[in-house]
Amino acid sequence: MLRIVLATLVALWATGAAAQSCSxxxxxxxxxxxxxxxxxxxxESICFLFGSxxxxxxxxxxxxxxxxxxxxxxxxxxxxDFSFRTQAATYxxxxxxxxxxxxxxxxxxxxxxx
Numbered sequence: 001m002l003r004i005v006l007a008t009l010v011a012l013w014a015t016g017a018a019a020q021s022c023s024x025x026x027x028x029x030x031x032x033x034x035x036x037x038x039x040x041x042x043x044e045s046i047c048f049l050f051g052s053x054x055x056x057x058x059x060x061x062x063x064x065x066x067x068x069x070x071x072x073x074x075x076x077x078x079x080x081d082f083s084f085r086t087q088a089a090t091y092x093x094x095x096x097x098x099x100x101x102x103x104x105x106x107x108x109x110x111x112x113x114x
Contacts, residue, residue, distance in 0.1 A: 022047035022092060025111050033112035038095075039104040040068060045096035052086035052113050059083040059112045060093060065105040070095045086113070 025048050027034040040046050052058055061081045062070050071077035073092040075084060097105055 022049045024048070025050045025093075025109075027113075032114055033110065035108060035110045037064070037106070037108040039106050040095055040097055041104050042097060042100050042102060045094040048093045048095070048109065049090055050093070050111055050113075051090045052088070054086065054088040056086045056113050057083055058086050058091070059114075061110045062095070062107055063110075064107040067098050067101060068095060068105045068107045069098050070109065 023036065023046075025034050025036055036048060038046060050058075059082070060070060060072070060079070062068060062079070069078040069080060070082075071079070071094050072082070072084075073094065075091070076082055078098060093109065093111075095107055095109060
């Protein structure tokens, strides 16, 4: 029982630490979409945060490389284009390489919320 409690606490701490290093996707005033871009190294992931209200539709699209995909913590993994109905919550998106390569891979992540 103690092992389960300790494992749960470590997982919660790791999730909190990971969320603190994520960049927030911000929209220009009055806009309903935004974009971020960068490069992802082999074996690593880059995380981004966004918040939404309940009942909205979020669409996330990824471009720039055929070897990059994103996952949304607790919702889906390894997508290039994904839409879903949101809760009033903060979501974490992780961009990573689909197949590990010896080089960095460029990406552009577009997010719209309607």
